[in-house]
Amino acid sequence: MTNLERQLSQYAAYHLDRSNIVTHFVGIPLIVFSILCLTARASLDISGFSITLAMLLIGLSSIYYITLDKLFGVLMLILFIVAYPLAVKIASLPMWTWLGASAGIFVVGWVFQFVGHYFEKKKPAFVDDLIGLAIGPLFVLAEFVFLLGFRKSLHERILKEAKMKRAAMDMKTRTVF
Template identity: 30%
Template sequence: MKTLEEWFAEYAVSHQNRTNKKIHYICVPAIFFSVVGLLMSIPNRGLISLVHSDNFLYVNWAVAALILVIYFYLRLSLRMAFYILIFATLCVIGNFYLAKIGPLWLISLIIFSVAWVGQFYGHKLEGKKPSFFKDLQFLLIGPAWILNNWFSQPK
């Protein structure tokens, strides 16, 4: 199994262009946020009966999926799993309140689509294919790479 540093090194190869990096700093979190919103939009009747609660904030398909996502990161780094847990929690809370404004699935779909257009534009500038074309696990490495860059920047 690769270490987190090995994943980051491989991911960084197709993320050297300054503009592409800036685009990723916006679009990768937006995609993560929108996927959480899309998952929260799935009716959760099965989950409600399973856990005997109907609290939409924590009984939804996004939280169920994020448990698996956190496990993926725990296998790589306790610190990164903690960062992702904080970010994922903020995404769930943000989507909870976004759902009060309008149809969450539609808002999430728009964010998702716009962010992916940005991602592909960034890779066009970079001149390299997105990493996930090589390995789908890079879809989970991208958010960690962004958080790692945010938290490791000199002050």
């Protein structure tokens, strides 16, 4: 099993309910975008070129995603590049407008997340493993790629492993009581 399969199956074990996955298609992009908005305002000028904290986050997370899977990593980088200019526009708004918009997007994203976990009847993955915060965006991208009918064998392997992990989690929960 590859590291990608391990990470995505661990995350998927908390996300087997279709309604939960659908809410994540909205919530996670909103959360990621809000983080880009919040960090696009912090910058450092080097030789007339402004490097924002958002750029650094995009670069580091893209490197991480590419190490897990080249195709998914490049697709994530493309999505970040597409979203970045709008994040910069929001970051250039007056302080309270920028902060209110960014925080509002963040909160709405998390509301979608928690509604989804209500359907799932499972806590979010990051509660047990903080890497879930980084894997969430990749999970949504992978689910979209799978929904389009691509990389079926990868999807099958992840789903099979996720169901086994979920069964183990459920057994552990039952034995506690």
